[in-house]
Amino acid sequence: MVRKNVVICLLGVLIIVAAVITVAWLLKAPDPYAPLILDSVEIRKVSNNSLMKAKIIDDMDKNIGRVGEDAILERWDDITVCLNNGCGDDMLFDFILSIVITRPEKVPNAKLVADVIVAGRFWGSEDVLKFSKAVTAANDAIAILN
Numbered sequence: 001m002v003r004k005n006v007v008i009c010l011l012g013v014l015i016i017v018a019a020v021i022t023v024a025w026l027l028k029a030p031d032p033y034a035p036l037i038l039d040s041v042e043i044r045k046v047s048n049n050s051l052m053k054a055k056i057i058d059d060m061d062k063n064i065g066r067v068g069e070d071a072i073l074e075r076w077d078d079i080t081v082c083l084n085n086g087c088g089d090d091m092l093f094d095f096i097l098s099i100v101i102t103r104p105e106k107v108p109n110a111k112l113v114a115d116v117i118v119a120g121r122f123w124g125s126e127d128v129l130k131f132s133k134a135v136t137a138a139n140d141a142i143a144i145l146n
Contacts, residue, residue, distance in 0.1 A: 112141040
């Protein structure tokens with residue numbers, strides 16, 4: 001009788017542990033940061049296609065719900081205001097920069113992304129030094145990636 005109770009308790013504990021591990025495995029989702037960047041680029045490409053734009057915005061909203069950084073959330077608020085009329089490149093670039101600056105460890109090649117955006121911002125401006133540094137840094141990073 002005692003042996004039967006011990007076996008039942010052990011089986012119960014094993015089932016609970018297996019359930020906890022399964023739930024944790026199912027709930028573990030990939031980081032939302034890289035998909036947010038890709039969706040930001042995608043939303044610019046489909047600016048005239050309302051159906052695709054709505055799907056991308058929905059995906060972004062699902063991912064933004066998993067982000068806890070205020071800087072990223074503030075940029076998201078800015079984007080949601082302008083989405084209906086079409087956001088300018090600077091607004092989308094600010095959003096992408098907020099992600100790569102706040103969570104660079106979560107975005108592959110975050111520094112390269114930031115350097116390319118900075119180079120684009122200073123393209124044709126009077127600030128040749130900042131433009132040159134950003135282009136050089138981006139070029140060096142691309143050379144490393146081959």
